Amino acid sequence: xxxxxxxxxxxxxxxxxDEIIExxxxxxxxxxxxxxxxxxGVRIERDIIREFICTYNGVExxxxxxxxxxxxxxxxTFTTLATESGTLEFNWKGDNDYASSATSKLTxx
Amino acid sequence: MSTxxxxxxxxxxxAGLAPLFSAQATEAEAAQAIKQIVGAAKIRTGRVDVEIPPxxxxxxxxxxxxxxxxxxxxxxxxxxxxxxxxxxxLPNVVSFQLSHRSGRAAVTTRIRLNDSQRIWAIAQMSDGxxxxxxxxxxxxxxxxxxx
Numbered sequence: 706x707x708x709x710x711x712x713x714x715x716x717x718x719x720x721x722x723d724e725i726i727e728x729x730x731x732x733x734x735x736x737x738x739x740x741x742x743x744x745x746g747v748r749i750e751r752d753i754i755r756e757f758i759c760t761y762n763g764v765e766x767x768x769x770x771x772x773x774x775x776x777x778x779x780x781x782t783f784t785t786l787a788t789e790s791g792t793l794e795f796n797w798k799g800d801n802d803y804a805s806s807a808t809s810k811l812t813x814x
Numbered sequence: 815m816s817t818x819x820x821x822x823x824x825x826x827x828x829a830g831l832a833p834l835f836s837a838q839a840t841e842a843e844a845a846q847a848i849k850q851i852v853g854a855a856k857i858r859t860g861r862v863d864v865e866i867p868p869x870x871x872x873x874x875x876x877x878x879x880x881x882x883x884x885x886x887x888x889x890x891x892x893x894x895x896x897x898x899x900x901x902x903x904l905p906n907v908v909s910f911q912l913s914h915r916s917g918r919a920a921v922t923t924r925i926r927l928n929d930s931q932r933i934w935a936i937a938q939m940s941d942g943x944x945x946x947x948x949x950x951x952x953x954x955x956x957x958x959x960x961x
């Protein structure tokens with residue numbers, strides 16, 4: 706069963722050419738570590754987001770490989786150069802066929 | 815009498831918590847994880863700046879900033895930043911892949927910390943060299959212990 710969840714991308718809508726823009730992404734996810742136990746003493750299986758990729762007009766500009774040591778609702782702030790107007794696509798993939806994506810438009814002047 | 819009671823409480827607490835920390839990575843495991851990232855290359859100290867609050871009240875969510883001193887041009891940029899923790903059950907925390915289009919080699923994220931420990935950041939430059947930096951922190955409430 707494929708899962709998905711809410712995502713939040715914060716970035717400017719417009720930028721000057723060659724300006725460095727800051728992008729903050731947050732995705733709703735428990736990031737279950739696999740080290741915790743339920744009240745019955747049964748180990749809770751690991752269920753985390755493994756991978757985050759940001760593409761800019763189809764070109765990969767940033768990628769993160771996540772491990773259980775990332776806090777719940779993973780937040781990452783990173784930067785990229787505003788080269789041309791277009792679309793930034795954000796993709797998350799994880800355990801148990803987790804997948805979610807978001808897109809954001811950027812106008813470069 | 816009060817000392818006896820305290821000793822007893824300390825003993826039971828230690829016995830109860832022992833299994834929780836048995837899965838903890840050691841400094842040696844962290845060093846092993848770093849070796850796996852770096853391979854045969856030599857690792858130098860400097861250029862990498864890790865920022866973590868020196869005193870953490872809740873290890874479940876700790877803001878960590880990592881920045882690498884690099885011009886980030888087409889020919890000289892940071893290819894990757896790896897974060898390794900010495901006191902977590904697993905040494906690997908996160909790996910970021912950057913490019914010359916990143917503009918700045920600075921990333922912020924929120925991590926979990928299981929214990930007071932050192933956090934290492936290893937930066938892989940475009941020329942293949944590796945640089946490392948670390949930050950130490952004191953954790954009062956560990957992640958993983960909360961149910």
